[in-house]
Amino acid sequence: MPDRPRYYLTTAIAYPNNKPGLHTLYEVIGADVIARWHRMKGDDTRFLTGTDEHSVNIAESAAQQGRDTREFVDSMVKLFTDAEDALLIAPDRFIRTTDPDHRRASQEMVRRAFANGDVYLGKYEGWYCPNEGFKAPSDLHETPDGMRCPNHPTITLQWLTERNWFFRLSAYRDRLVEHFEANPEWVQPEYRKNEMLAFLRGGLEDISISRETFHWGIPFPIAENGETAQREDGSWDPEAGVIYVWFDALINYITGAGFPDDPEAFAKWWPADLHVIGKDINRFHTIIWPAMLMSAGIALPRKVWVHGWLLTGGGERMSKSRGNFLDPQDSVAAFGPDGARYVTLREVAFDRDTEVTWDSFVRRYNADLANDFGNLVNRTVTMAGRYLGGPRPDPRPAADAPLAAAWARTLAAYTAKLDALLLHDALAALWDFVGEANRFVETEQPWAIAKAAKAGDAGAPAAEARLASVLGDLVEAVRLISLASAPFMPSIAPRALEQLGHAYPYAADGNGGPPVLEALAWGAATPPGAAAAALGTATPLFPRLDVEIAGA
């Protein structure tokens, strides 16, 4: 399939210093939905998530627990992969910055920048908080007793000097501004782009890209004399230090595309179509990262999407250090994997911060999934089975079906919102149609038509035909909703379709099957002349939750 579009997207890689919260998995769930949508559309899709495992903090955490660093990160990373599995996240690769190919990619990027004259030896000087590391002067207070860090006001700061390799970021300011201006949608939402443009206007300083005071990292590949730091036996000279963790972390996106080991794969997958990131790391992704790529002569990613944060009911940021976050495993236990994905992405706007509470999730679950959608599936399958016997009724042609016109509008809105990455709005658009279908039932009152069909009088044959039409339309409406929601609820969609007597033609990760936009046309699954399949058994998909019990 040479004409098949390819789509490569990534999330930020997570820092595995603790078990992951829902606020961390939020972006991964959202990216997974986007990946599944592209797979179902028929795009050759590659979706990358992973973990960022270097940094002095990781090494210290391991040391405090008396554990080997590698063994420590392995155990932490498992918490992440377990949580992703529980949420039905299906990456094509889960990358770890401790992977061997990532070491090669990172060292190659340093070599390229060096060869291009963008890496030089210098000194890093600054105020150093023993509890937190180097601090920017703007974050500090000047007191009569010297400079103080606001987070640790009792500790005297030290002025430290460290020999470092620097990356000539300053040289890229103009080219970055040009790129921002030539590609107005490359950072979204708009106000996030403007923040970075304002930053660029202030000019750029070079950044240090090596550390020599600890060794948990990727060996810096260049020695002080500019020669390779690799020794005859293949080992790396510890005197050369390690690559600064941020420099190495960003490179995961090209490692995951095949750089540098597999030029063919890299040519296929790079540049990435989309980086999904949190607002706190915007600058790294839209200023430092593109400059690194420019220096290495590599194309820039096409789009960076900056999402907001989950806030607590009081408006506080959820974070592991504050301990005020929701546990993804609790969420899966209460709502099921599909319900957890749905309520998270429906309650939290993908383009800004949103306050969420456990109660808001429970209310959303009950209202949208148990009452509106789940009950719609249940009443549809029950009525079709009871009134028509076994076979699945076919829908009327689109021109004769009132719901078909409404569906066309819904599908247009749904796909437009998905393509704009406004995932919460996409779900809202789709759920408008859930309401249409429920109102259709009230308007048509199939139970009344069924009564007329059984009356045995002159009107009975017409009533029988009408009953099949109405229920056929309804089954079709539910098929379309179920299929369209599959990127959000990948394990519910097959179960819903089974009850409706339809096959689910996609693999567990959304690959295979027909282009979903074709399958989402009214009547697409029931071509004229096809044999009618049998309905399945009505089984509730989303058991209603008691708010008191669920909140306990």
Place this chain on the structure above:
RNA sequence: GGCUGGGUAGCUCAGUGGUAGAGCAAGCGGCUCAUAAUCGCUAGGUCACAGGUUCGAAUCCUGUCCCAGCUACCA
């Protein structure tokens, strides 16, 4: 401090000059296929505050208050 986004019904939000909207939550009624479900109706707001422009302002202007973000090397 500067710049940016926001402050609209109990909750989450839509609404950029023309008689205040949606969903959820609440109350009432209908229906019975369904997960005490669903459908309809009702109630609920001095649109942060104070001035101004205008025939008319949530919407434009000025000022004030509050919340969040950006203002470079924790990741």
